Amino acid sequence: MRSARSLSVAVLAMLLTLATLFVASPASAATVRYAALGDSYSAGVGAGSYTSESGSCKRSTNSFAYLWKNAHAPSAFAFVACSGARTGDVLNNQLSVLDSGTTLVSISIGGNDAGFASTMQTCVLDSESACLSAVATAKSYANNTLPGLLDQVYAAIHAKAPNAHVVVLGYPHLYQLGGNCVLGIGDTKRSAINGAADTLDAVAAKRAANAGFAFGDVRNAFSGHEICGSGTNWLHSTTLPVDESYHPTSAGQSGGYLPVFSAAV
Numbered sequence: 001m002r003s004a005r006s007l008s009v010a011v012l013a014m015l016l017t018l019a020t021l022f023v024a025s026p027a028s029a030a031t032v033r034y035a036a037l038g039d040s041y042s043a044g045v046g047a048g049s050y051t052s053e054s055g056s057c058k059r060s061t062n063s064f065a066y067l068w069k070n071a072h073a074p075s076a077f078a079f080v081a082c083s084g085a086r087t088g089d090v091l092n093n094q095l096s097v098l099d100s101g102t103t104l105v106s107i108s109i110g111g112n113d114a115g116f117a118s119t120m121q122t123c124v125l126d127s128e129s130a131c132l133s134a135v136a137t138a139k140s141y142a143n144n145t146l147p148g149l150l151d152q153v154y155a156a157i158h159a160k161a162p163n164a165h166v167v168v169l170g171y172p173h174l175y176q177l178g179g180n181c182v183l184g185i186g187d188t189k190r191s192a193i194n195g196a197a198d199t200l201d202a203v204a205a206k207r208a209a210n211a212g213f214a215f216g217d218v219r220n221a222f223s224g225h226e227i228c229g230s231g232t233n234w235l236h237s238t239t240l241p242v243d244e245s246y247h248p249t250s251a252g253q254s255g256g257y258l259p260v261f262s263a264a265v
Contacts, residue, residue, distance in 0.1 A: 031103070032103050036106050038169070041169065042064075044061075044253055047247075047250040058243075066079065080097055095157065098164070099160065104165050104167075105161055106167045106261060107169065109150070111171055139199045142203050154168075154207060170219070171218070173222065174246055176190075176230065184228065190228070198219075218257055234256050235247065235249065
């Protein structure tokens with residue numbers, strides 16, 4: 001009788017040990033294969049410390065993607081976001097890093113398709129009416145043409161990486177209205193530019209939801225840190241080199257984009 005009881009105890013202990021191993025295994029052995037796609041906001045343009053291999057794509061070690069990689073040590077990390085990228089560039093040049101083993105993807109895209117850079121140039125250098133016209137054109141493009149382009153990108157991502165959790169990142173408001181800037185554009189232009197960001201975010205969020213992807217809205221995270229904001233600025237105003245103008249600083253990447261992305265992962 002004692003031997004049977006000892007055997008039962010031993011068997012029970014072994015089963016408990018195995019159960020513990022099976023429960024712990026997914027967490028301890030989980031592997032993340034992360035691919036960071038997209039445009040300059042994902043590359044980290046404006047945040048400095050660019051990797052030598054990235055060239056004109058200006059991928060920064062201060063970008064939210066690189067910071068997340070450093071903190072979580074994924075088993076694989078493909079960083080292919082590139083300054084100036086449009087939806088076609090993602091489709092043609094960035095998707096090759098994805099496969100069925102990819103488990104996490106981040107992307108911001110669409111701003112360049114809608115003419116972000118030229119619109120900002122018009123608003124800074126030209127009249128109020130020219131600015132409002134440029135913004136209206138960009139918003140029309142975002143509402144009428146961009147949805148189909150985003151659908152193509154999101155569908156292609158899903159086809160290449162069907163097992164991945166995909167996080168689409170939006171764009172912040174660039175300006176705080178009524179802010180404390182002595183120089184710069186007025187509130188009418190600022191409001192129009194912020195409205196364009198709202199349109200881009202609304203379109204991207206809707207298309208992401210339709211694709212089953214998560215959307216990371218960074219506008220609240222940047223609140224108070226916009227150009228002319230009351231706090232520390234997390235966005236460059238007009239600066240040199242000029243391609244870094246109106247992009248997040250390293251603080252904007254770490255304090256704005258990184259927490260939003262981390263919460264959506």
